[in-house]
Amino acid sequence: xxxxxxxxxxxxxxxxxxxxxxxxxxxxxxxxxxxxxxxxxxxxxxxxxxxxxxxxxxxxxxxxxxxxxxxxxxxxxxxxxxxxxxxxxxxxxxxxxxxxxxxxxxxxxxxxxxxxxxxxxxxxxxxxxxxxxxxxxxxxxxxxxxxxxxxxxxxxxxxxxxxxxxxxxxxxxxxxxxxxxxxxxxxxxxxxxxxxxxxxxxxxxxxxxxxxxxxxxxxxxxxxxxxxxxxxxxxxxxxxxxxxxxxxxxxxxxxxxxxxxxxxxxxxxxxxxxxxxxxxxxxxxxxxxxxxxxxxxxxxxxxxxxxxxxxxxxxxxxxxxxxxxxxxxxxxxxxxxxxxxxxxxxxxxxxxxxxxxxxxxxxxxxxxxxxxxxxxxxxxxxxxxxxxxxxxxxxxxx
Amino acid sequence: xxxxxxxxxxxxxxxxxxxxxxxxxxxxxxxxxxxxxxxxxxxxxxxxxxxxxxxxxxxxxxxxxxxxxxxxxxxxxxxxxxxxxxxxxxxxxxxxxxxxxxxxxxxxxxxxxxxxxxxxxxxxxxxxxxxxxxxxxxxxxxxxxxxxxxxxxxxxxxxxxxxxxxxxxxxxxxxxxxxxxxxxxxxxxxxxxxxxxxxxxxxxxxxxxxxxxxxxxxxxxxxxxxxxxxxxxxxxxxxxxxxxxxxxxxxxxxxxxxxxxxxxxxxxxxxxxxxxxxxxxxxxxxxxxxxxxxxxxxxxxxxxxxxxxxxxxxxxxxxxxxxxxxxxxxxxxxxxxxxxxxxxxxxxxxxxxxxxxxxxxxxxxxxxxxxxxxxxxxxxxxxxxxxxxxx
Numbered sequence: 072x073x074x075x076x077x078x079x080x081x082x083x084x085x086x087x088x089x090x091x092x093x094x095x096x097x098x099x100x101x102x103x104x105x106x107x108x109x110x111x112x113x114x115x116x117x118x119x120x121x122x123x124x125x126x127x128x129x130x131x132x133x134x135x136x137x138x139x140x141x142x143x144x145x146x147x148x149x150x151x152x153x154x155x156x157x158x159x160x161x162x163x164x165x166x167x168x169x170x171x172x173x174x175x176x177x178x179x180x181x182x183x184x185x186x187x188x189x190x191x192x193x194x195x196x197x198x199x200x201x202x203x204x205x206x207x208x209x210x211x212x213x214x215x216x217x218x219x220x221x222x223x224x225x226x227x228x229x230x231x232x233x234x235x236x237x238x239x240x241x242x243x244x245x246x247x248x249x250x251x252x253x254x255x256x257x258x259x260x261x262x263x264x265x266x267x268x269x270x271x272x273x274x275x276x277x278x279x280x281x282x283x284x285x286x287x288x289x290x291x292x293x294x295x296x297x298x299x300x301x302x303x304x305x306x307x308x309x310x311x312x313x314x315x316x317x318x319x320x321x322x323x324x325x326x327x328x329x330x331x332x333x334x335x336x337x338x339x340x341x342x343x344x345x346x347x348x349x350x351x352x353x354x355x356x357x358x359x360x361x362x363x364x365x366x367x368x369x370x371x372x373x374x375x376x377x378x379x380x381x382x383x384x385x386x387x388x389x390x391x392x393x394x395x396x397x398x399x400x401x402x403x404x405x406x407x408x409x410x411x412x413x414x415x416x417x418x419x420x421x422x423x424x425x426x427x428x429x430x431x432x433x434x435x436x437x438x439x440x441x442x443x444x445x446x447x448x449x450x451x452x453x454x455x456x457x458x459x460x461x462x463x464x465x466x467x468x469x
Numbered sequence: 470x471x472x473x474x475x476x477x478x479x480x481x482x483x484x485x486x487x488x489x490x491x492x493x494x495x496x497x498x499x500x501x502x503x504x505x506x507x508x509x510x511x512x513x514x515x516x517x518x519x520x521x522x523x524x525x526x527x528x529x530x531x532x533x534x535x536x537x538x539x540x541x542x543x544x545x546x547x548x549x550x551x552x553x554x555x556x557x558x559x560x561x562x563x564x565x566x567x568x569x570x571x572x573x574x575x576x577x578x579x580x581x582x583x584x585x586x587x588x589x590x591x592x593x594x595x596x597x598x599x600x601x602x603x604x605x606x607x608x609x610x611x612x613x614x615x616x617x618x619x620x621x622x623x624x625x626x627x628x629x630x631x632x633x634x635x636x637x638x639x640x641x642x643x644x645x646x647x648x649x650x651x652x653x654x655x656x657x658x659x660x661x662x663x664x665x666x667x668x669x670x671x672x673x674x675x676x677x678x679x680x681x682x683x684x685x686x687x688x689x690x691x692x693x694x695x696x697x698x699x700x701x702x703x704x705x706x707x708x709x710x711x712x713x714x715x716x717x718x719x720x721x722x723x724x725x726x727x728x729x730x731x732x733x734x735x736x737x738x739x740x741x742x743x744x745x746x747x748x749x750x751x752x753x754x755x756x757x758x759x760x761x762x763x764x765x766x767x768x769x770x771x772x773x774x775x776x777x778x779x780x781x782x783x784x785x786x787x788x789x790x791x792x793x794x795x796x797x798x799x800x801x802x803x804x805x806x807x808x809x810x811x812x813x814x815x816x817x818x819x820x821x822x823x824x825x826x827x828x829x830x831x832x833x834x835x836x837x838x839x840x841x842x843x844x845x846x847x848x849x850x851x852x853x854x855x856x857x858x859x860x
Contacts, residue, residue, distance in 0.1 A: 307694035307728065315807055341606050342689055346766065349789060350807050380694060380732055403735040417705070418735035419698045422810060 085118030086180035088464060089200075093188025095142065096128030097299070097333045097365065099389050100208035103235075103258035104185045105130065107460060108137045110259075110453035117461060123175060125189055129333045141175060143192070169195070176200070181464045187214055190225040202230035204463045208258045209235025210388065213242055231463045254463060257449070259456045260389060263366065271370060271394060278363065278371035286357040288327045293432040295328040296372030296396075298365050298387040299379065302335075303342035309378040309401075309421045311346040314356045316425035323429055328356045328376075331368045333386070335360060366390035374399060374431045377412060378424065388412075397431040399424055480858045481512040481570040483586065485579040489533070490521025491749065492686070493650065493772040494576040494598045499523060500651050502530040504847035511858075516582045522749070539584040571858050577608050580616040592857050595620035596648075600633050600767045600790055602690045622857050624648050624850075627770035627791025646853050649795075650770050651846035654838050656752040657780035664750070668757035672743045674713060679820040681785075682715040682758035684751055684773040685765070687725040695809055696764040697729060701736035702813035703820075712820050714762070715743040717754045718773075755780040759826060760801070760819050763792055764812070770795070778837040783829030785815045800833035 090108075095101070111117050122140040124131075134140050151167045172195035182196065182203045193203070205225060207213055214222050226246060232253045234240045240253045265271050279290040288294065295317065297310040314328040332340055340358055347356045359368075369375055369390040377388065377400040388411050391398045400412035401419065409415045414431065416423035450456035484502070489495050498515070505513060514532035527533045573594045574580050580595070595616055597604070604613065617638060623645040625631035631647050634640040674680060681703075685691040693716065700714040719726050721744050733742040748754060751773065755761070761777035763786035770791035774784050784801035786792045793803045802819065804811035819825055840846065 304689045305724075307689070307732075309694070309698070312695075312698070312807055312809065316810075338606075345601060345606075346807070349766065380728070401735070417701075417737070419694075419701050419732060420705075420736075421698065422702075 085116075087119040087121065087178075088180060089176075089178045089182045090120055090122045090138070091182060091184045091186070091189035091192050092122060092124040093186040093191075094126035094128045095124050095131040095134055095140075096126070097130055097386050099210035099258065099386050100186065101130055102261060102386070102389070103208050103210070104206075105133065105137070106259040106261040106453045107185075107457050108134065109261065110457040112137050114457065117457075118180075118464075120183075123192065125191060129335075143172065143175060183460065183464055184225070184229070187211060187217060187225065190217055190221040193221070193224040193228050196228070201228065202464075203228045204231045204233065204460070205229040206233040206460070207235060207239050207243075209239070210258060211235070213239055214246070231466070233460065233463055254459070256456060256459055257451050258389070259453045260393075260451050263393070265370070265394075274367060275371045278367050281362075282329065282357075282359075282371075286327075286329070286359065287354075288329065288357060289325075293326045293374075294372045295326065295374050295376050295428055296368060296387075297328070297330045297376050297378060298369065299331075299333055302339050307380040309380060309419065309424070310376060311343065311350055311352065311356065312421035313376055313378050313424045313428065314352055315350050316422045317428055318352065318355055320425070320429060326355075326429070326432070328352075329368070329372070330356070330358045331365055332358055332360050333365055366394075369396050370394040372396055373433070374428045376424065376428060377401075377404060378421075379404065380419065397434055399427055399431070480860075481514070482573050482854075482858075483570050483589075484513060484515045484531070484573045484575055485582040486515055486517045487576050487578045488519040488521045489515075489517045489523045489527045489535070490519070491523060491747065491751075495521065495523060496652075496772055497598075497650050498575045499527065499530070500653065500843045501847060501850065502527070504843050505851070506530050508847070509851060509855075511855075516585060518579065518582055536582060536585055539581055571854070573854070574616070574620070577603055577616055578612075580608075580612050580619075583615060583619065591859050592621045593619050594622040594624060594854065594857060596624040596626070597630050597634060598626040598650075598769050600630060600769055601637070602767060603769075604633070604638070622646075624853070626650060628794050629791040630769045648850050648853065649791075649841060649846065650772050650775060651841050651843045651850075652772060652775045652779060652837070654775075654779040654842040657756050657776065660750070660753045660756050664753050665756040668753050671745075672713060672715060675711075678711040678713055679759045680713050680715060680757060681760050681762050681816050681820055682717060682754060683762045683764065684717040684754060684776075685719075685771070687716070687719045687723065687729065690766055690768070692764040692766050693725065693729045694732070695766075695807060695812075696762065697732045697736060697738075697742065698809045699762065699764060699813045699816060700733070700742050701738050702809060703817040704738050704741055706813065707817045707821070710817065710821055712817065713741050713743065714738075714816075715745055715754075715758070717745040717751070718747045719744055721746055751776055752780065755782060758782050760785065760816065760830075762812070762816055763787070765790060766806070768792060775837050775841050778830075778833035778841075781827075781830035781834040783819055783826055783833055785812055785819065787812065795836065796833075799829065800836055801829050 111120055120138050122134055122138055124142050126144050127142040176192060176195045177197060178200045182201055184203055184205045187207060232243055232248060233256050234253060235258050237255055240255050243253055244250050265274055282288045283290050310330055317323050317326060330343060343358060347353055365387055369387045375387055375391045375396050375398045377398055388398060397413040400409050400415050402409055402415050403418050414427045416427055448455055450459055484498060486495055486498055502513060505511060515527060516534050516536050518536060518538050520535045571592045571594060572586060572589055575596045576598050623640055625634060625645050625647050627649060628647055631645045634645055635642045683696060687693050696716060704712055726744050730744060733739045755777045761774060761782045761784045763774055763784060766789060768790040774792050777784060784796050786796055786803055787806040788803050789806040796803050802815035804815060
């Protein structure tokens, strides 16, 4: 694990890049960043890169395997600020924390901020560090959720912007950002090994057999899926409500619902299990701390229920598009959730979502085969999108 | 009588509380201490883990020590001596429990204060106000072990709490005494009419508008997500009715409140769902409501419902927790959890029918007067607890 940059800015070669992230929890935006890092690591001309993340998450190990990674707020680590905090020495803890952040963020080279939530770290970034390139992915919520101070810091420090959609670009220009400082670039995708229908069929069979063995979900039962590392105390999700509404209908006797909790702890899942038990849905609504990558469950499900009420965009939407899994979402959901969904229902209308889910069951599936249909020069491919990011980092400093 | 201070040789009660704020269990304890102060010759003191807005009021009733959270002794290997020393210094400041005293844990979280009474060997009463969230999720295992290991007598805040203690934790049913919460039922009647009108005017309501309200802090257990869904469904299905909903008792600038507000706006009811800061006059809001909605996933026996009943307001709740014991079939409507559609229908139907509201509200009022006024409930509680006092 890295500890601070650990890269000597004085050595020859391209300036090292500091990549700032808000959290290492799974998200489509982080998937795009991981796709970039996989390319980055294999690219001999790319500068060294190190990740500094505010919070850890389910993808921490995966990212650490690619690049040196430091998690600033690691609840498992015993640091001086945490000891002070436990001793109820709040002021001391605050000062120690601030000093530690200054030390860790003592960087000199370009800064690539790939998650708006990392803007909190900018307050400790030395003035001479940078230039800062900020990447707002199509699947992220933009700047709307940021604290005003963090948002102001982000707008003040960012030299160039990479955004995943024209809407995000418009929003930035409306915030006073010069249009020429903004580049629209679609999120990058990780290449899967599934490209033909028979490969998908084999994968689905394998996943469903595993679900039957682990959860007694019959292999041919229609399956509604929710995916995420949700902390149900802070991020409300209507998944149980949707399941309850669906299972109350006459045509849903054989249907099951599965929440794939992306590396979540039992404590994080406690509220979900509480609701399942009290709603009388045990045996119909299942929770799995995934043993496979989330995209495989998405490929094997009949409908992806994007039922999160607020917070980050649900994960799995890009995979659902790839493997032809229909997606349900609430109107006005985060990022581009609603626009990528097959069906949207009025916000919080769990009954309408349940009805739509049952209608979508049994729909013919097709693989979009994103890598065969995507042009070779599409920036969705990290081999194309990656150099564009590096150009922004190099060009912004010129 | 005034509260006796430390050093008495008569049997005394040392209450342990988690805070002296305006949440349910501290308010319950405040009612109890007030009644004891007026009616029983028993010295009392209170060790509260945190301070709160009722601190001065508690000091007038008992020997209050705001002791702070004890450090857990198993924080980290090697830290035990220091941690024990810190806890011991605090315990010494508090003073020992009287040899003949009874320790009364009011809320399971308060069991943590028992660490400040390491030499207490007398009876320990656990008054449990919590269901699964409080006992399974919130309470650390080491504190749960102390609660179930040290308690010699059990009081449950509702039948639901008693069942949970028996079914999930193995406390014998015949050892649990159910004592429901208590309130001052006259409080809403003392609110002047202009104050009630001012509350409704704050929300921009006219005389024909119907206000369905709830009062609670904002967290997952209290289910603001279900509340917004109930509101959206009731309003969408009856757009012709001027139904408004209000959540009273939150911090309007908190992230949770922002989420609720955003959900309401996205659901198209931003102008009909009102978020109101915590009030030191909840009884005024109960009068301003036309009916009370309890969307909680679980709630042992919320005081807010009793306060609404004292204002003759009907209650709509899920069949979850203890409130169905009060509402039954005639003081409001109980719907299955999580049947939001049924709750929305009940809210809309009761809201639209003034006679029904009056009928259900009258039953609620009569029931709360008969069972839950401090003058009725406290003597019953004392009859139970005084039998446990050391000779």
